Amino acid sequence: MEQKGHLHPxxxxxxxxxQAGVKLGFDIVDGPELEQEKYNFDMLNIPSWHPAxxxxxxxxxxxxxxxxxxxxxxxxxxVQPRYMESxxxxxxxxxxxxxxxxxxxxxxxxAQFFQLxxxxxxxxxxxxxxxxxxxxxxSELFKKEINVRMRPSYFPFVEPGVxxxxxxxxxxxxxxxxCKHTGWIEIMGAGMIHPKVLVACGLNPxxxxxxxxxxxxxxxxxxxxxxxxxxxxxxxxxRVSAQF
Amino acid sequence: MKVYTEVLKQFIxxxxxxETLKSVLTNHAFEVxxxxxxxxxxxxxxxxxxxxxxxxxxxxxxxxxxxxxxGKKFNEVATQTLTPTTEVSSVPVRVESELxxxxxxxxxxxxxxxxxxxxxxxxxxxxxxxxxxxxVDLTNYILFELGQPMHVFDAEKxxxxxxxxxxxxxxxxxxxxxxxxxxTEEMLVIADDEAVLALAGxxxxxxxxxxxxxxxxxxxxxxxxxxxxxxxxxKVGIRTDASKRFENNYPSLWAEQTLLRYVYLLxxxxxxxxxxxxxxxxxxPKMSFxxxxxxxxxNEWLGTQLSSxxxxxxxxxxxxxxxxxxxxxxxxxxxxxxxxxxxVDDQKYVSYxxxxxxxxxxxxxxxxxxxxxxxxxxxxxxxxxITETDRIRNELVARGFVEVRTYHFQNEGEEELxxxxxxxxxxIRSNLYLGMSEALTKATYNAPLLxxxxxxxxxxxxxxxxxxxxxxxxxxxxxxxNQKKQKVIxxxxxxxxxxxxxxxxxKETENYIEVVISAHNExxxxxxxxxxxxxxxxxxxxKPLSVYPFMTRxxxxxxxxxxxxxxLQEIFLLWAGALCVRVDMFDEFEKTLxxxxxxxxxxxxxxxxxxxxxxxxxxxxxxxxxxxxxxESLGCEVR
Numbered sequence: 001m002e003q004k005g006h007l008h009p010x011x012x013x014x015x016x017x018x019q020a021g022v023k024l025g026f027d028i029v030d031g032p033e034l035e036q037e038k039y040n041f042d043m044l045n046i047p048s049w050h051p052a053x054x055x056x057x058x059x060x061x062x063x064x065x066x067x068x069x070x071x072x073x074x075x076x077x078x079v080q081p082r083y084m085e086s087x088x089x090x091x092x093x094x095x096x097x098x099x100x101x102x103x104x105x106x107x108x109x110x111a112q113f114f115q116l117x118x119x120x121x122x123x124x125x126x127x128x129x130x131x132x133x134x135x136x137x138x139s140e141l142f143k144k145e146i147n148v149r150m151r152p153s154y155f156p157f158v159e160p161g162v163x164x165x166x167x168x169x170x171x172x173x174x175x176x177x178x179c180k181h182t183g184w185i186e187i188m189g190a191g192m193i194h195p196k197v198l199v200a201c202g203l204n205p206x207x208x209x210x211x212x213x214x215x216x217x218x219x220x221x222x223x224x225x226x227x228x229x230x231x232x233x234x235x236x237x238x239r240v241s242a243q244f
Numbered sequence: 245m246k247v248y249t250e251v252l253k254q255f256i257x258x259x260x261x262x263e264t265l266k267s268v269l270t271n272h273a274f275e276v277x278x279x280x281x282x283x284x285x286x287x288x289x290x291x292x293x294x295x296x297x298x299x300x301x302x303x304x305x306x307x308x309x310x311x312x313x314x315g316k317k318f319n320e321v322a323t324q325t326l327t328p329t330t331e332v333s334s335v336p337v338r339v340e341s342e343l344x345x346x347x348x349x350x351x352x353x354x355x356x357x358x359x360x361x362x363x364x365x366x367x368x369x370x371x372x373x374x375x376x377x378x379x380v381d382l383t384n385y386i387l388f389e390l391g392q393p394m395h396v397f398d399a400e401k402x403x404x405x406x407x408x409x410x411x412x413x414x415x416x417x418x419x420x421x422x423x424x425x426x427x428t429e430e431m432l433v434i435a436d437d438e439a440v441l442a443l444a445g446x447x448x449x450x451x452x453x454x455x456x457x458x459x460x461x462x463x464x465x466x467x468x469x470x471x472x473x474x475x476x477x478x479k480v481g482i483r484t485d486a487s488k489r490f491e492n493n494y495p496s497l498w499a500e501q502t503l504l505r506y507v508y509l510l511x512x513x514x515x516x517x518x519x520x521x522x523x524x525x526x527x528x529p530k531m532s533f534x535x536x537x538x539x540x541x542x543n544e545w546l547g548t549q550l551s552s553x554x555x556x557x558x559x560x561x562x563x564x565x566x567x568x569x570x571x572x573x574x575x576x577x578x579x580x581x582x583x584x585x586x587x588v589d590d591q592k593y594v595s596y597x598x599x600x601x602x603x604x605x606x607x608x609x610x611x612x613x614x615x616x617x618x619x620x621x622x623x624x625x626x627x628x629x630i631t632e633t634d635r636i637r638n639e640l641v642a643r644g645f646v647e648v649r650t651y652h653f654q655n656e657g658e659e660e661l662x663x664x665x666x667x668x669x670x671x672i673r674s675n676l677y678l679g680m681s682e683a684l685t686k687a688t689y690n691a692p693l694l695x696x697x698x699x700x701x702x703x704x705x706x707x708x709x710x711x712x713x714x715x716x717x718x719x720x721x722x723x724x725x726n727q728k729k730q731k732v733i734x735x736x737x738x739x740x741x742x743x744x745x746x747x748x749x750x751k752e753t754e755n756y757i758e759v760v761i762s763a764h765n766e767x768x769x770x771x772x773x774x775x776x777x778x779x780x781x782x783x784x785x786x787k788p789l790s791v792y793p794f795m796t797r798x799x800x801x802x803x804x805x806x807x808x809x810x811x812l813q814e815i816f817l818l819w820a821g822a823l824c825v826r827v828d829m830f831d832e833f834e835k836t837l838x839x840x841x842x843x844x845x846x847x848x849x850x851x852x853x854x855x856x857x858x859x860x861x862x863x864x865x866x867x868x869x870x871x872x873x874x875x876e877s878l879g880c881e882v883r
Contacts (some may be wrong), residue, residue: 002694005641007647009784011647015634019774022625022773026619026623026624027770030629030764033652033708034672034714049470049474050294051474055294060663061659061660063662072661082768087768092619092620100652102665122620126546127546128546128547128613129617149609150609152271154295159599160604163275192596195593226784226785228788237690238686239693239789243787
């Protein structure tokens with residue numbers, strides 16, 4: 001009879017991400033999931049009154065008088081200010097970790113999922129560097145040549161903000177079901193770290209600059225492995241891991 | 245935000261075709277979500293994000309973008325030059341709160357509450373708006389055309405002056421759609437001498453509603469504080485197209501143009517209208533301001549090699565007035581068209597926004613070349629808890645454990661959510677026990693599907709307690725059919741001891757043990773190398789999980805010489821048909837007969853499951869009869 005053990009697919013993918021990141025000189029760190037409002041929002045240039053807060057459906061955690069408002073982090077970008085306020089550049093960091101969104105669940109939405117946030121700060125890190133890094137990072141992760149393209153977008157903690165598409169890792173760009181026959185996959189948001197964020201973390205934007213990005217790990221897992229329902233990843237079903 | 249090509253043509257007479265618009269907008273401005281073919285033109289659904297929601301939630305803003313990126317000429321729409329008459333009084337207005345940035349009002353007489361003309365209701369239909377009557381529809385149309393919300397009151401129903409003030413505690417109003425609101429003191433309202441007429445920037449009230457008998461109106465064209473509108477809208481739970489624009493800081497600069505646009509369009513439909521002097525209370529007119537950018541900084545930020553003259557050209561495309569003070573130093577006049585400035589702080593960093601606009605005019609795809617990324621050295625380390633948890637994963641998988649992940653929110657714990665998504669998900673878990681117990685029950689049930697009699701599972705995850713905060717736990721659980729030799733808990737304990745984790749036990753039962761691995765607060769000092777997780781395939785051929793129960797059947801037989809040459813497992817799968825999802829040999833022994841000859845006995849377990857239905861005994865029996873028949877034809881003797 002079968003005696004083999006099995007890893008959870010997310011563990012495999014996060015490990016792949018970690019290995020690709022380390023190879024490209026990134027440190028891998030994490031921060032708390034139960035997070036202070038200031039790290040999740042305010043220091044990322046998302047003040048409480050800003051309509052951009054609507055971009056994140058947030059679980060709030062009951063407040064203890066002395067601790068201020070707390071959230072279940074809505075993105076691992078919360079680690080950016082935590083890390084930057086206590087480190088001196090240059091640095092390059094990846095944060096794979098669990099995040100939470102207040103939303104009803106279905107086959108493609110979960111209230112908990114994994115996100116990879118990454119950021120790099122140095123003297124001459126630019127939009128052009130970011131574009132080159134993404135191509136290298138995804139090529140390393142998917143073990144094949146990947147191209148990226150970027151389009152304008154907006155996230156309060158970057159300026160400018162971009163959406164990043166990558167050439168389909170399944171078909172290489174010729175068109176298949178995974179990329180809906182477009183050859184491209186919308187993969188993540190990114191941008192140059194907003195000078196306000198740098199200042200909030202005690203860094204001088206005239207001296208330091210860098211990029212940041214955020215990508216959904218579960219979505220990559222679903223595409224890469226063909227998993228048809230995101231809820232399979234969290235319902236404790238051994239039939240999931242047994243396939244890996 | 246939907247834009248309609250027919251409306252965009254008001255601003256750009258030689259509008260490019262929709263395919264071109266789609267590509268230009270995607271690469272340089274906004275994501276195109278959908279293009280919908282309409283009778284006369286196309287509706288393009290755009291994702292306008294908060295940085296541009298102050299000016300581009302309008303056809304005007306989108307048309308300016310199209311002009312920037314295609315080189316087409318942008319024209320403002322036609323407006324009325326007012327010819328007021330003294331026979332119509334001006335509207336007395338008192339603004340008592342700084343939350344109102346500008347208040348324009350105009351009394352218009354001799355209006356008709358007629359059905360909207362065909363052109364107007366057609367456009368509103370394309371923009372998913374209901375047509376009500378000409379007077380109301382025009383405010384709605386202009387909101388989408390220019391972005392500025394307006395409101396019309398029946399002038400006869402407004403008693404005395406219009407006052408813009410904060411509500412009195414407990415004051416009430418009935419909205420146009422008959423909702424009763426109780427207002428609080430921080431909410432801004434429009435009131436007459438008797439009562440509240442509207443919740444400022446959010447929703448009009450019943451009191452001065454335009455109805456079939458309306459002969460004269462007061463047209464309001466005003467601007468309100470974005471934070472105040474946002475808070476009030478949240479509090480009363482009403483969000484409208486108007487409130488959305490105000491909370492995104494719609495500029496007060498364009499109120500006059502908007503009001504004159506209304507009069508222009510109304511006069512075209514109803515030439516007999518007359519109106520008095522405009523009331524315009526605008527205590528602190530918003531001014532444009534100057535920002536400095538340099539060629540050097542722009543190139544550093546974007547990673548480009550633009551010349552000063554190229555930057556100047558791009559600024560011109562963006563309709564940004566600028567002068568070059570010194571070589572490579574530009575003084576740019578900024579106004580509300582591109583910059584959503586909410587604070588002094590915003591203004592301080594506006595030069596970076598200008599650089600961002602330059603970047604998107606260039607185009608991030610074709611316009612900016614990659615510059616080789618060089619890894620920082622020496623770097624590439626991993627925070628210890630990740631290395632440690634991956635080590636544990638490898639150890640456990642090598643010992644036959646299956647990893648699971650379960651939910652963070654459950655019906656017990658120590659830290660509680662303010663806004664749980666369901667009543668049984670109010671708490672952050674303080675241990676892994678509940679999730680793992682359910683997982684074990686399911687795993688025990690599903691064990692035959694995985695070809696097992698015994699099953700062991702594990703989870704590594706964060707938990708939160710008041711005392712320790714956020715901590716990472718490991719939980720092991722298992723099921724064993726036969727516990728005579730070794731009990732489940734002994735297997736679990738032995739495993740923990742083998743991997744060096746037998747201290748810090750948090751919870752233990754007869755089939756479960758949970759230990760603390762690491763405090764989740766040593767976060768940043770990456771100091772170790774990555775541990776490679778041991779696994780086989782890079783890609784997996786995922787099989788969907790059936791929601792229907794499975795059935796098992798066992799078959800035992802003496803194996804013939806002929807059958808010994810074959811891969812019986814493969815053959816069973818074939819014979820049993822598509823419903824058979826798994827075959828495992830679970831027993832094998834050799835029996836010596838009296839005559840000294842030896843016979844090999846084998847026992848197999850077959851698992852049946854359908855993706856579409858619950859199987860019946862009869863269906864499975866038919867499959868098993870096939871298997872038996874075929875095995876016998878190979879000379880095997882079924883026991």
